[in-house]
Every structure is written in structure tokens, then in C-alpha cells.
Amino acid sequence: MMDEPNKQRDGSEVGTTGHVWDGDLQEYNNPLPTWWIWAFYGTVVFAVVYWFLYPAWPIGKTFTRGVETVTYTQANGKQTTVPWSSRAEFVHDMQSGPEAIKQKTWLEKASQASMQQLGTDPQLLDFTMKIGKRLFGDNCAACHGAGGQGVLGHYPNLTDDAWLWGGSLAEIRQTIAQGRHGFMPSFQGSFTATQLTDLAEFVLSLSGTQGGNPEAVQRGARLFRSDQAGCFYCHTAAGTGNRAVGSANLADHVWTIADVSGSPSYAGKLAAVEGVIKQGVQRQMPAWDHRLSQTEIKLLAVYVHALGGGS
Amino acid sequence: MAPEIPIAIYPRSVKGRFRNLKYAILILAYTVFFLLPWMRWERATGPQQAVLFDLPSRHFYFFDLVVFPQNIFWLAILLLIAALLLFFVTGIAGRVWCGYFCFQTLWTDAYLLIERWVQGERPARMRLRAHGWTAERIGKLALTHAMWLALAFWTGFTFAAYWADAPRLLTSFVSGSAPFAAYATVLLLTATTYLFAGVVREQVCTYMCPYARFQSVMFDRDTLIVSYDRNRGEGAGGRHKVTRALKSRDERQAAGHGDCIDCGYCVQVCPTGIDIRDGLQVECIHCALCVDACDGIMRNLGWRTGLIGYTSERALEGGRTRFFKLKTWGYGAALLLAALLLVNSVATRAAFDASVRQTRQPLTVMLSDGSIQNSYAIVVNNTSVHDLELRVGVVGLAGASMSVQPADEIELHPEESLTIYVKLRLTLQAKAPKRIPFDFALVPEEGASAPLKVPSQFYTR
Numbered sequence: 037m038m039d040e041p042n043k044q045r046d047g048s049e050v051g052t053t054g055h056v057w058d059g060d061l062q063e064y065n066n067p068l069p070t071w072w073i074w075a076f077y078g079t080v081v082f083a084v085v086y087w088f089l090y091p092a093w094p095i096g097k098t099f100t101r102g103v104e105t106v107t108y109t110q111a112n113g114k115q116t117t118v119p120w121s122s123r124a125e126f127v128h129d130m131q132s133g134p135e136a137i138k139q140k141t142w143l144e145k146a147s148q149a150s151m152q153q154l155g156t157d158p159q160l161l162d163f164t165m166k167i168g169k170r171l172f173g174d175n176c177a178a179c180h181g182a183g184g185q186g187v188l189g190h191y192p193n194l195t196d197d198a199w200l201w202g203g204s205l206a207e208i209r210q211t212i213a214q215g216r217h218g219f220m221p222s223f224q225g226s227f228t229a230t231q232l233t234d235l236a237e238f239v240l241s242l243s244g245t246q247g248g249n250p251e252a253v254q255r256g257a258r259l260f261r262s263d264q265a266g267c268f269y270c271h272t273a274a275g276t277g278n279r280a281v282g283s284a285n286l287a288d289h290v291w292t293i294a295d296v297s298g299s300p301s302y303a304g305k306l307a308a309v310e311g312v313i314k315q316g317v318q319r320q321m322p323a324w325d326h327r328l329s330q331t332e333i334k335l336l337a338v339y340v341h342a343l344g345g346g347s
Numbered sequence: 348m349a350p351e352i353p354i355a356i357y358p359r360s361v362k363g364r365f366r367n368l369k370y371a372i373l374i375l376a377y378t379v380f381f382l383l384p385w386m387r388w389e390r391a392t393g394p395q396q397a398v399l400f401d402l403p404s405r406h407f408y409f410f411d412l413v414v415f416p417q418n419i420f421w422l423a424i425l426l427l428i429a430a431l432l433l434f435f436v437t438g439i440a441g442r443v444w445c446g447y448f449c450f451q452t453l454w455t456d457a458y459l460l461i462e463r464w465v466q467g468e469r470p471a472r473m474r475l476r477a478h479g480w481t482a483e484r485i486g487k488l489a490l491t492h493a494m495w496l497a498l499a500f501w502t503g504f505t506f507a508a509y510w511a512d513a514p515r516l517l518t519s520f521v522s523g524s525a526p527f528a529a530y531a532t533v534l535l536l537t538a539t540t541y542l543f544a545g546v547v548r549e550q551v552c553t554y555m556c557p558y559a560r561f562q563s564v565m566f567d568r569d570t571l572i573v574s575y576d577r578n579r580g581e582g583a584g585g586r587h588k589v590t591r592a593l594k595s596r597d598e599r600q601a602a603g604h605g606d607c608i609d610c611g612y613c614v615q616v617c618p619t620g621i622d623i624r625d626g627l628q629v630e631c632i633h634c635a636l637c638v639d640a641c642d643g644i645m646r647n648l649g650w651r652t653g654l655i656g657y658t659s660e661r662a663l664e665g666g667r668t669r670f671f672k673l674k675t676w677g678y679g680a681a682l683l684l685a686a687l688l689l690v691n692s693v694a695t696r697a698a699f700d701a702s703v704r705q706t707r708q709p710l711t712v713m714l715s716d717g718s719i720q721n722s723y724a725i726v727v728n729n730t731s732v733h734d735l736e737l738r739v740g741v742v743g744l745a746g747a748s749m750s751v752q753p754a755d756e757i758e759l760h761p762e763e764s765l766t767i768y769v770k771l772r773l774t775l776q777a778k779a780p781k782r783i784p785f786d787f788a789l790v791p792e793e794g795a796s797a798p799l800k801v802p803s804q805f806y807t808r
Contacts, residue, residue: 158767162766
């Protein structure tokens, strides 16, 4: 560092600009370095070139559009060329960027393949799982959760092996394409409190839950299989469910609506089941065939099948 | 006082053993650097280039070794070895890296050769400059710079050729269809090579190189340095030119003068333009060309050589240089350890590697029969040059049943990567712990290579 800021390198005094204010106030003339000035001119030249190439100046309700253009395909299949914008550039990249072309090739392959092949061909499965994860995240995760774990009582868990509407590839595809409507009426007014408890005791006993009152279970079983209650119409006499109507299998360990496994006490489990009988069930999954392409539905079906292992 | 103008350095050529050593290293380094990317190599799969850093597919080929991104720690060890080697060598032999091996030294040396070939020896070059802008000077300068640029370009292109198929890159480069990165790399390296080796030269070492700044901390009294023997050279009465009265050593010693005849040859040959007789300086890259120069003069005079030589501070003070110190042993041991680690790791690398990713949404699933299911995605990389057939198994998780997608037995082509999806089902015993550690065993068919065990865990709730 120089000791005296207004000495030049060779030691001579720095000149002043020649202006004098208030009799003795002067300004030293320390010009910017030449390289700095030229770098500044460089930025000016860059800016002028940029105005011509890209959108730059607002003029009234419009703007200078520049000479750069982007060509992309519109929804109706027509090619269109527009002045450069980052949005058009993005659309162009999504349609004809190298990754987009690669993805198109794979999608083409996947649309030719059967669902069976998608699940067993190593390369196709790799692609299906990656695309499937994206499709699931965009369309299904809002209800079923990011990993398909569902929400107890509201949205089915897709990672277990209990498939209300069937877990084969074709059945899952049907569910996604057409949607499903699950319904169980409320039995609040149909039964006395004792009858409700009896039914709940029997339902719990179906999956081997310990701690029930044998007599209540007996009464519940008779009621379950009677025409008065009619539970067996949907759930079958053995309580194993009917996939044609999407009724739950009550004889397995998976509880999709009543939070049985979450209640530590028998009373809690009983209350959970009783609640479902009282309230009934009203669940709907929308149809996706008008929102997703056939190939996307196919890929999603294979992905969901792989989540829980299907059946 | 006029502003200081940097004095242009016109290093004179010199003959001698250190010069020969420098030529040998220059030829070796240039041969390796310029020929390696053109060397072909037979491989069952992959490119037919001996050394290729394939960035797009993230495979790095060194003859029969294929390095994958997950081997990045090899690079870390390699850099560690390079650093330790530098410390080790510097501690013993001083700035030999600077003097003989540094790219800046090598390329500047080559550029000086071109300069001397076109413009002549030091006096001719100085005369050329003194005569101003004559047609001869302009012509010779143009030829020099053209040749410098040509070497710079070929240096840049050779570097780029390590990252792509060299012959194909050359044709696409000439026809204008090479990737932008290739042009940018070649342009940048051409510019920097030309600038640093041709124009800036020794100023890179003096002002830009960080190593010149911190190498002194590796020095001690036993480190070899190029040094002038002041006692012998100066004598009591200082150095003196050879005159009629001061011709023989006896005459000179009688008059109190030392062996240095002040011929200035050691200064003229110095590529960084210093006078070694002023002692150890940061600019000195220890290339020992002044040693060659002085030894040549001493031999002509029939006197003992070594007035300037590789010596140490301790030796200069009359002691004996101790090469094997605690520091040397320490650096040596660390260097050996790192080298063994690298060699062992490269030699025993598996034919494939795998990593397990456990599905966490949800971590555990209750199945209809009351058993618990955990899901895993295993990414397997075939890092060999052979086809690989694998079977997935589980070790240490008694009673578990397993389903694998896409298939129980998977086949991987060389350098291929695949994700396999595994579901494990376990019927819980009473008092099962929350987490059961186990291993996935990936077993190659027909004992092609050792099975790989990848640790994982099974969550029960």
C-alpha cells in the first residue's frame, strides 16, 4: 500500500482537475484504470447486442421481441415459432430436448409392452417405476400418500396385500381408469346398542382378536348372518369380503377403516369397529381415464401393483 | 525515479548433466501426454481407447481398469498421495518439482527451445530487440509466436482428447461438429498455455504460484538446495574476473580472491533471471542450470567443479546433510500407507457393487395374515467387463419370505446398473425387537466372484 495516496507510482504529485471551489477546494484527478474503462465499454456493447437478440424494451403495451425465436409444437399438432421467451424455451425442451426424446422412446416401448412385460423386463420395470413414481406423485399421492401408505379410515393403503377391488394388474388398471365407489350403509338406527356391540364383538372375533365375550360373539354371528342385518350380503357369511362390491375382508389382520391395530385395549378396538357399523362407509375414487392417457394408466397400474406386491 | 520496467529475460542455453536430465524428463512427459490419448486398447465392451475419461456416461477408463463415480475416494487417495509425495520429496530434495516436473517449467522450456531455434542464442535475441522493429525481427517474432500457438493448440487439443474418442474428436473438431465444451476447452487451454509459457513465463512462478509461497515450510537445514559456495567463490577479497595477473588459482588466492571469475554465465542461463550468488531466493526454481553453467566454466579452467551445486544449509556450514530425519520417515510412512491403501483397494475391488434403499413410506406394512412387510430397492452396478448373473438372498433374518421384482435371478451386462425391488415378509415372534439387522446377500452364479453382503434392517413396528 502506498503511504501517500496522491503520489503516483514514480513519486510525482497527482494532478488536479483544475476546478477550484470556495477558493481552495480542489479535486484530484485519479482516473480509473484503462482495463476498467474498457471492461465498462464491453458491458455497454454486450447490452446493445442483447437488446437485438432478446426481448428487452417495453413499448406501450408491447415490447421489443428480439431476433431469437423458439419453435415448438402446439397442442393441436401445429408447429409454431414465437419470439424467444423462457416459457417457450421450456416447452421446446420438454418436447424436443435430448431427455424428452429419450423419454418418448421409452414411453413408446412401454405403450407397446404388456403389463406383464412391464413388471418383469428389468429395463422396462426400471422405467415404469421411475415414471410411475412421478405419475403417482402428481395424481394419487394427495390421497394415498407419497409412498401409497394411505390414510386409515379414509384412503386405502396400497402397500399391503388387502385389495378391496382386487389386486391383479387388470383389476388395478380398471380401478384407476373407471374409479370406484365404496359404500356401506349406516346401521345406527337399525339396531339396538346391544346388537351393535354384539356385531362388533363378532367382527373382531373373525380376525382372531382375543378378549371377546363368547356369548356376545355368538349373538353377533347370528345377527351378521341373518336377513335382518344382512351383513353377509356384502361381506359373505365367513366375513371374507367380496371384491365385486369392494367389501372388506373382515377375517384378515388388515383394517382399512376401523383403527383396530392402533387401539391397545379390547374396548378401544370394539369401539372402533362399532363406530364403523354405526356410521357406515362412503368412499369414492374418481375415474382417471379422461385425465391420463392409456399408457399412463397402464404404467400407474404396474407401479401400484409393485408397491404392494399385487395379488 | 522512472517507473520500473520488468527486464526481459533471455536465458542462454547450457550443456550439462542437469540440462540432460531436464531434456530426458521433458521428452518423457511430452511422450506420455501427447501420445496417451491416441493409444488404442482392446476391451470386450466400452471404448477402444486406453485412457478415456467418459464424463457423459461417468466411466473412467485406464487400460484394463474401469473407474466408476462411486470409486471417487480413489481420486481422493491419489490426490493425498500426490500431496504427500510432494512434501516427502521437497523435504529431501527441495524444489525438484519446480525445477524438473512442473508443467509451467516443461512448457516454458519447450517454448524457449522454439524461441532459440527461430531467433538464435541469447546475444542474437538481444540484438534483434535492440535493433527495433526491423522486418527480420517482425518475421522471426511472427514465426516464434505462430509456433508457440501451434504447440499451445496441440496441448489444448490433446487435453480435450482425454475426454472423448480422440480420432473422432479430431475429425469432428475440424469439421465444426464437435461439442461446444470441446471448443471451449481447447480455446481456453490454447490461450492459457500460450500466455503462461510464452508471455508470462517466470512471473507465474514468482507471482502466481502458491507452491512457491509455502514450500519454504517444508524446508529445513538438510533440504537440498541449489547454492553458491560463497566461501570458495568470494575468498577474502571477493570475486574477480580472470585477468593477466589473476590467472591461476595460486595467484588469485595470494591476492585474496575466490574461485568465482564473475563471468555471469550462471545469471545468463537462469530462466527466472536471478543471480544465484545472492543466496536462496523465492524466484529460484532449483532447476540447476546454473550448476551446469558453472561446472562447465570450472572444467574449462581446470578447477574443481561444484562452486555452485546441490547442497544443503548444513553442508554449506561444513556439516553433513542428513537425509533420513524424523520428518522424512513420517512422510515416507504416510506415503507408503496411502499407496498400499490405494493399491489394495484397486486390486480387491468387487466385480459389482450394490446399495440398499429402504422404502420409508410406509416403513412397515401389516399384511392380511398378520405378518409384517418391509420393502427395499437395491441398486446393483456391474463394475466388471463381464456379464453377471446374480441371485438375491437374505442372511440373518430367519423365517422371512421374499419376493423380488423384476426376477429372482437378475442379469447385468457389463457396466450396467439396475434397480431391483425386494419385499420381505416376516411372521413376528412374541417380543420381537423393533429393528432386526440382517444382510442382503448378492450371490453371483458359478462363483464368478465373491458374494456381496449389504447390511440392512427389518422394522417390525
